[in-house]
Amino acid sequence: MLLQKHQAPVIQQVQKVRQQPQTRPVTYDQQAKKLKNQPQWPPQRVTQGPDATTPIEKCQVKAEERITCGVPDLTLAQCEAINCCFDERRCYYGKAVTVQCTRDGQFVVVVARDATLPNLDLDTISLLGPQDALCKPVGTTKAFAMYQFPVTACGTTLMEESGYVVYENNMMSSYEVETGPRGSITRDSHFELQFQCKYSDTAVEFLVVEVNAVPPPTPVAATGLVRVELRLASGQCYNKGCVEEVEAYRSYYSEADYPVAKLLKDPVYAEVHILGRTDSNLVLNLDYCWATSTPSPLSLPKWDLLVDGCPYQDDRYLTNVIPVDGSSGLEFLTHYKRFAFKMFTFVDADTLAPLKDRVFIHCSTEVCHPTRTHSCQQSCNRQRRDVAAVNSVAGETVVSSGELILT
Structure with missing residues (x-):
């Protein structure tokens, strides 16, 4: 992604895009x-x-x-x-x-x-x-x-x-x-x-x-039995000493802001939360989070971000699971899950050429109700959790983000 149009010293600069001319070989x-x-x-x-x-x-x-x-x-x-x-x-x-x-x-x-x-x-x-x-x-x-x-x-x-x-x-x-x-x-x-x-x-x-990217399509959204939303945070650090992971979640992209343009390796801050519920006993858990190049969560290629709620270990740039605590100012802390990853682009499986394509984020979620034998809390310092032990309120729901594109 070039930051500028390249210039060169010449006697006369060509000002318009090159068209395919009638040519003939010269030795x-x-x-x-x-x-x-x-x-x-x-x-x-x-x-x-x-x-x-x-x-x-x-x-x-x-x-x-x-x-x-x-x-x-x-x-x-x-x-x-x-x-x-x-x-x-x-x-x-x-x-x-x-x-x-x-x-x-x-x-x-x-x-x-x-x-x-x-x-x-x-x-x-x-x-x-x-x-x-x-x-x-x-x-x-x-x-x-x-x-x-x-x-x-x-x-x-x-x-x-x-x-x-x-x-x-x-x-x-x-x-x-x-x-x-x-x-x-x-x-x-x-x-x-x-x-x-x-x-x-x-x-x-x-x-x-230079080759420019194609215009992107419109964003997507998905809902389940219990309404759950995946949104991308847009806050930025402007003051010296501010914590980027905290400031990011001060504001969010609206539907009109999509597609959101990012550079490679830019941090992307995501949040999944339960909508319209005030039951403090409900706990939102993330099962898998992944990215695709189309709005469909079932499409290929795909890239895992979280596996069983934990960072995908085969990614050199591990996804960061961000704790949601009292400093967030949220009323129902267990209704929220946050994570961040570095922006990437998909690569063609055969030619290994960058597709310079759009990226959509998806998460499969479970809304859990704690019991005496199960707290609903996820931990990444253990083997895959026993899914049968989860006291799910609404089954599994897949939510998707709007579109990310490269600049």
């Missing part, structure tokens, strides 16, 4: 003769497009992490013209992805760790073609990875359109996939960049193509 030898006669490409003034990241945010790079952009002794105007940042002494790369096309036939790609949320693992980035020495970073720091390679290398494809010779390549990151018995997920950012250099006898142009 590398033919274009190499043209490039050989071109002069080296110094920084030039270019037309800038909109950037989703503000200049202030993009340029907030720690002094020790700054990498010089362009040739030495650039002025402020020249630096801004190639979409870089200026600190009164030098021009440096900002928190973005910068693609440059030089007249001597080189791609220059500089990727910032902060180009995505969660931040990129720069070691996982690779180009389209074979990973030989030419296609590896020419320099890597804690904050940036720099690539420079000929436009004829690293799996670049070549075509000709409207008087230009076009070189196109892709850069992407790998990611870790967790696989369960009925579904697979990932919580890592998936970075993918498609970029072009377009050459003619008089000009150099670039084009960057």
Whole structure:
């Protein structure tokens, strides 16, 4: 999920989405003769497009992490013209992805760790073609990875359109996939960049193509014999020292707020509670909680969050069961169950490609009435509880949340 549209220094920027052109193949030898006669490409003034990241945010790079952009002794105007940042002494790369096309036939790609949320693992980035020495970073720091390679290398494809010779390549990151018995997920950012250099006898142009998510469907809800609701909390910490798990449950998303957009690894705070009952003896228990990519709780793929009311142990990021105590201000504490998990996206079981899809949360619940022999209290420090011992008031009910999507 890229935070900004990628820009690159060019003579003329392509402003509209690329359409499929009529193309014909060109040999590398033919274009190499043209490039050989071109002069080296110094920084030039270019037309800038909109950037989703503000200049202030993009340029907030720690002094020790700054990498010089362009040739030495650039002025402020020249630096801004190639979409870089200026600190009164030098021009440096900002928190973005910068693609440059030089007249001597080189791609220059500089990727910032902060180009995505969660931040990129720069070691996982690779180009389209074979990973030989030419296609590896020419320099890597804690904050940036720099690539420079000929436009004829690293799996670049070549075509000709409207008087230009076009070189196109892709850069992407790998990611870790967790696989369960009925579904697979990932919580890592998936970075993918498609970029072009377009050459003619008089000009150099670039084009960057990004893929956006599809619009989501409407949220869902479910009820049982005793009305039980699953809702997502929306409160946030704004003051220093506040406890996020407490503040989260100060407010909740309404039906109009769905679908709720989240980043990978963002915390998702869920609450299940009994509606319209004032019997303090009733105890709400969660049996299973899981996620699916469709509103149907029976659909696949699925990912377990709670198993028998306890965190699913095969998840690296264990779901957190949040105690409901007197500090919550609730009148009937046993009517509520709360838990939190880290946002993820489902992965295709065959290709392991992120589906970048919607996520729905479901819980199977039991409303229990305590007896002398059974307190209805759940504990995770034991084997699976004896279901037959539960004094269920209304049987098992499945409740579902509204929709979560990735930004």
